[in-house]
Amino acid sequence: MPASSHTEAGPLGAGTPNTGGPPLLEAHGIVKRFGSLLANDITFFDVRPGEVIALLGENGAGKSTLAKILYGYYAADAGEIRVRGLRKEISSPRDARALGIGMVFQNFTLIPALSVFENVALFQNDLPAIMRRGDLLARMRSYSKRFQIAADPRQPVRELAVGEQQKVEILKQVLAGARVLILDEPTKVLAPQECDGLFRTIAELRAEGFGIVLITHKLREVLDCADRIAVMRQGRVVDIVDRATASQEGLLELMFEGALAAPPRPAGISAQHGGAAVLALKGVSTLAGAGGTALRDLSINIRPGEIVGIAGVSGNGQRELGELILGLRQPRTGTKLLWGEDASRWSTATVREKGVASIPDDPFALACVPQLTVRENLALGTGGRYRAGLALDWQKLDGDMARSFAKLGFPRPHFEARAATLSGGNLQRVVLARELAHDPKLIVALYPTRGLDARSTMTVRALLTGARADGAAVLLMSEDLDELFAMSDRLLVLYRGAIAGEFDPADFRSETVGPPMVGAGRHSDAA
Numbered sequence: 079m080p081a082s083s084h085t086e087a088g089p090l091g092a093g094t095p096n097t098g099g100p101p102l103l104e105a106h107g108i109v110k111r112f113g114s115l116l117a118n119d120i121t122f123f124d125v126r127p128g129e130v131i132a133l134l135g136e137n138g139a140g141k142s143t144l145a146k147i148l149y150g151y152y153a154a155d156a157g158e159i160r161v162r163g164l165r166k167e168i169s170s171p172r173d174a175r176a177l178g179i180g181m182v183f184q185n186f187t188l189i190p191a192l193s194v195f196e197n198v199a200l201f202q203n204d205l206p207a208i209m210r211r212g213d214l215l216a217r218m219r220s221y222s223k224r225f226q227i228a229a230d231p232r233q234p235v236r237e238l239a240v241g242e243q244q245k246v247e248i249l250k251q252v253l254a255g256a257r258v259l260i261l262d263e264p265t266k267v268l269a270p271q272e273c274d275g276l277f278r279t280i281a282e283l284r285a286e287g288f289g290i291v292l293i294t295h296k297l298r299e300v301l302d303c304a305d306r307i308a309v310m311r312q313g314r315v316v317d318i319v320d321r322a323t324a325s326q327e328g329l330l331e332l333m334f335e336g337a338l339a340a341p342p343r344p345a346g347i348s349a350q351h352g353g354a355a356v357l358a359l360k361g362v363s364t365l366a367g368a369g370g371t372a373l374r375d376l377s378i379n380i381r382p383g384e385i386v387g388i389a390g391v392s393g394n395g396q397r398e399l400g401e402l403i404l405g406l407r408q409p410r411t412g413t414k415l416l417w418g419e420d421a422s423r424w425s426t427a428t429v430r431e432k433g434v435a436s437i438p439d440d441p442f443a444l445a446c447v448p449q450l451t452v453r454e455n456l457a458l459g460t461g462g463r464y465r466a467g468l469a470l471d472w473q474k475l476d477g478d479m480a481r482s483f484a485k486l487g488f489p490r491p492h493f494e495a496r497a498a499t500l501s502g503g504n505l506q507r508v509v510l511a512r513e514l515a516h517d518p519k520l521i522v523a524l525y526p527t528r529g530l531d532a533r534s535t536m537t538v539r540a541l542l543t544g545a546r547a548d549g550a551a552v553l554l555m556s557e558d559l560d561e562l563f564a565m566s567d568r569l570l571v572l573y574r575g576a577i578a579g580e581f582d583p584a585d586f587r588s589e590t591v592g593p594p595m596v597g598a599g600r601h602s603d604a605a
């Protein structure tokens with residue numbers, strides 16, 4: 079059984095409170111199978127008071143499954159859960175909540191039309207006594223202050239930014255009595271400044287003796303914020319390490335059973351660089367649409383063999399820009415040219431047939447149908463490529479997709495499995511394998527490494543730079559400035575649907591690129 083001790087002064091700065099007593103939560107001998115797949119085989123895992131324990135592991139390692147068992151969402155096939163040293167049956171999230179275990183999922187469960195207060199109040203129905211509105215409001219205000227959760231109780235949730243919604247989720251759980259909070263990839267959807275806010279809240283919770291389970295793929299976050307790190311591989315917790323003794327290299331070795339070999343470096347920028355524009359937007363504006371962002375007077379050129387990065391806080395028009403290029407929305411004014419032809423009114427099918435690939439920001443919502451099988455999802459949007467009379471040539475599709483998975487170095491999922499049963503990262507891999515299977519000439523990639531483990535992230539980055547070397551044009555949208563700086567030949571900042579700055583590699587610094595991302599220091603020399 080892995081053993082470890084608390085670090086003396088926690089990395090979050092507050093110092094680990096020495097609350098003593100048994101762990102808040104323990105898992106012993108937990109086994110969970112899905113058919114023949116052993117998703118969890120956990121000898122031991124525990125969460126102590128006043129600590130952040132990170133749960134790390136490659137895509138499909140079993141992290142979410144363990145979290146869902148602890149939260150009563152899945153029933154384990156075997157094993158025992160103890161809460162404060164006592165054996166407990168947790169058969170539903172309701173049981174878990176009654177025992178002080180809360181979980182914040184990747185997809186929030188708030189009701190957009192209701193106010194913050196109503197959302198929090200609705201969740202409190204498990205409390206033993208009916209709480210009066212005034213009491214709950216007072217407690218809400220006090221908890222918000224203590225845990226640095228700035229939330230106006232009257233504001234409708236739909237008006238909140240993603241980071242604010244996440245904090246309301248945390249508030250809701252804490253008010254309902256959670257002492258253990260499981261956060262499933264909480265920073266996956268957050269902008270950098272929102273991450274800082276989340277970590278401040280986590281620090282306050284930790285200082286008050288809460289136990290936090292942080293599931294993440296971001297090693298820097300783990301090393302900055304966790305007291306202990308549990309590493310999972312193929313359903314097992316293979317080690318629990320103290321942060322004081324942990325290193326990035328050591329964690330990668332534990333996750334991937336050995337050193338992580340860097341993928342071969344692509345040959346560099348292709349000779350085709352500088353040719354005629356693959357995509358040219360000329361003064362394009364669009365309507366906002368329901369809840370969306372209007373694009374305003376966008377002029378962007380992308381040439382073959384070029385990666386143009388789009389920096390910006392999510393929600394500033396990235397999704398709409400992707401949809402515009404794909405033909406899912408049309409310019410109200412201005413022109414969209416693809417390979418020199420006016421493509422403003424082209425259908426999505428035509429755009430895709432011409433060689434445009436799309437990696438959208440939310441594979442579950444925008445690129446996959448969860449109820450369909452992996453194979454059916456791999457056929458989505460492939461147009462006439464696999465048509466054989468009235469049917470589809472599934473064999474050809476299987477062969478192409480198997481090759482694409484192999485090229486990407488991703489393990490091939492069962493093509494018959496329903497997409498809904500895949501882990502988040504594995505579903506993202508399916509979208510990538512489909513979109514990159516046929517050497518696209520223009521790749522529109524929104525947050526393409528979101529939710530991927532370190533190895534898959536390296537592969538995807540190498541693949542995009544490799545596509546550039548082969549003459550493809552890439553539009554890379556990301557909130558991760560390190561990723562953008564490492565990969566882009568040029569960087570545009572998107573703010574409220576307009577270009578707020580353009581930067582060459584010599585100016586790739588967060589002090590320079592960061593301000594226009596939040597509307598400060600607006601550059602007028604936009605593309």
Ligand SMILES: Nc1ncnc2c1ncn2[C@@H]1O[C@H](COP(=O)(O)OP(=O)(O)OP(=O)(O)O)[C@@H](O)[C@H]1O
Binds near residue numbers: 135137144504
């Ligand atoms: N409901 C389900 N039915 C069938 N298989 C499932 C189900 N839920 C998860 N799995 C499988 O269990 C394995 C572990 O999945 P899990 O979601 O726990 O991984 P993870 O470590 O959280 O991955 P990621 O980092 O990609 O989110 C995967 O192979 C996944 O396909």
